Amino acid sequence: MSGLSTHVLDIARGVPGARIEVALLRSEGEVRTPVARAWTDDGGRIAGPFDGELEPGWYELVFTVGAYFKRLESPSFYDEIAVRFRIEEGAAHYHVPLLLAPYGYSTYRGS
Numbered sequence: 001m002s003g004l005s006t007h008v009l010d011i012a013r014g015v016p017g018a019r020i021e022v023a024l025l026r027s028e029g030e031v032r033t034p035v036a037r038a039w040t041d042d043g044g045r046i047a048g049p050f051d052g053e054l055e056p057g058w059y060e061l062v063f064t065v066g067a068y069f070k071r072l073e074s075p076s077f078y079d080e081i082a083v084r085f086r087i088e089e090g091a092a093h094y095h096v097p098l099l100l101a102p103y104g105y106s107t108y109r110g111s
Contacts, residue, residue, distance in 0.1 A: 004050040006061055008040050016044025019071075021064040022053040024050050026057060027084060035059070056089045063098055068086045076102040083107050 004024070008017030017040055024035040035054075038046045066079035083096060095110035 002054050002056070002087045002091045003052075004054055004059075004087075005045070005047060005093070005095050006040075006050065006097060007043070007045040007095075008063065008072075008098045008100055009044055010101070011099050013072075016040070016042065017098070017100055018042045018044055020044075020068045022046055023060075023062040023064075025060045025062065027060055028057065030059065047089060054087050056082060058086050060084045061096055061098075063100075065100060069102060074102055078102075078105070081105055085109070086108050 006022060006111070008020050010017045020040045021037065022040065023037045025032040026035050035083060036050055038050065040046055061083045063081045064079070065081055067077060069076035081098065083098065085094070085096060096107060097110050099106040
């Protein structure tokens with residue numbers, strides 16, 4: 001089983017993405033099952049592992065960024081950003097960060 005952590009960096013402002021709601025879902029075909037929900041701290045992080053150990057399979061992190069940009073009184077192209085990824089058998093930990101701007105984003109598998 002594998003652990004999971006995430007963080008959000010607001011690359012347009014050069015600060016952590018604080019108080020962003022993030023949902024973790026398990027994806028099996030068309031079925032998405034909620035696993036956990038949390039908010040980033042003032043450092044833009046959700047400590048891992050996110051909701052303990054995760055079985056191998058497909059998951060999604062859904063970042064609710066629309067509310068974040070609204071709080072900042074900033075326009076944004078996005079309301080939610082879903083990042084779908086696979087947890088492999090035998091992997092110890094996954095870190096999935098989100099680099100965020102009002103009109104773009106990037107993500108990767110971190111360490």
